């Protein structure tokens with residue numbers, strides 16, 4: 431079996447790591463295509479080197495652009511690659527512009543598409559990720575769902591026959607790296623200046639367009655972080671840095687200490703050292719949960735609803751709707767005493783992904 435993985439943005443590289451490792455245990459041919467959606471070393475190269483992912487076989491180098499330009503550039507650059515490779519499966523990951531472009535290029539060439547992390551829904555049509563994941567699910571042949579909830583969404587949309595519960599490959603990588611960090615196999619991460627990992631601090635990230643692109647909204651969210659009664663290590667995504675500069679908003683105010691995005695092992699180490707996480711990232715909500723840290727999510731909804739159970743994750747649509755004390759108490763709350771369950775699987779999802787792709791490969795279909 432020949433499988434082409436199409437990746438381009440940071441969270442896809444994290445998911446690719448366990449999948450590439452699982453394919454390496456088989457005789458299957460696994461080809462990696464990097465679209466170039468993320469190109470800064472912080473967002474791309476360090477994930478290949480840090481997670482032991484083989485170098486991409488093909489790099490499309492599309493870079494940044496508006497949604498249409500970026501998606502269209504990946505689509506047109508991919509067409510000849512897929513045509514030449516003629517894989518048994520095109521595997522796309524998550525919900526970025528690289529995901530929908532990969533799925534479209536494949537489906538239009540009658541190549542079978544598998545979608546990893548299928549069935550997630552925010553039901554928020556303002557999110558570019560929501561368009562990408564819904565459209566990808568509806569054109570893919572195999573829907574690899576991470577959770578029971580995702581399976582239910584797919585069934586509700588008439589897609590049950592194409593769906594399989596695979597579990598979440600992010601558990602595979604997160605737990606593997608956690609164990610390596612706890613065994614002392616990774617050096618201490620480069621935390622923002624002024625953050626002492628031996629003292630309580632909060633870890634924060636912010637990159638969703640709904641939080642970064644409107645100057646008033648961004649100023650309000652940054653102000654809420656700045657007012658927290660504990661140092662905040664803000665790992666600034668380039669989108670956040672660019673928008674803050676553009677709107678004249680100083681990120682390094684009050685409690686905030688600004689740093690660069692961390693490689694994966696550095697992020698896991700930082701979450702483990704932190705008292706809690708404040709974010710709008712889907713991946714980090716789940717990493718906090720898997721690493722038993724409380725998370726406060728600055729969004730009106732989450733695709734990862736399982737993290738909300740027991741109070742591990744808490745949604746805050748707008749920090750300014752809360753009294754300052756209430757906001758501070760929420761973000762600095764202690765972890766629940768009762769342990770949480772394992773709704774995202776047992777850390778063997780990537781092997782299941784490979785098995786499901788073998789079983790559902792077109793020549794095996796009745």
Ligand code: UD1
Nearest residue numbers: 439440441467468469470473494526527558559668669672
């Ligand atoms: C993308 C995904 C989002 C994912 C996120 C993870 C889409 C629509 N969004 O958002 O789902 O959660 O990746 O990080 O696909 N930039 C750089 N260097 C880079 C990449 C981007 O400076 O290597 C800057 C550019 O100013 C660019 C902006 O960040 O315009 C946004 O990048 P883009 O890839 O369009 O979206 P993300 O916000 O990263």
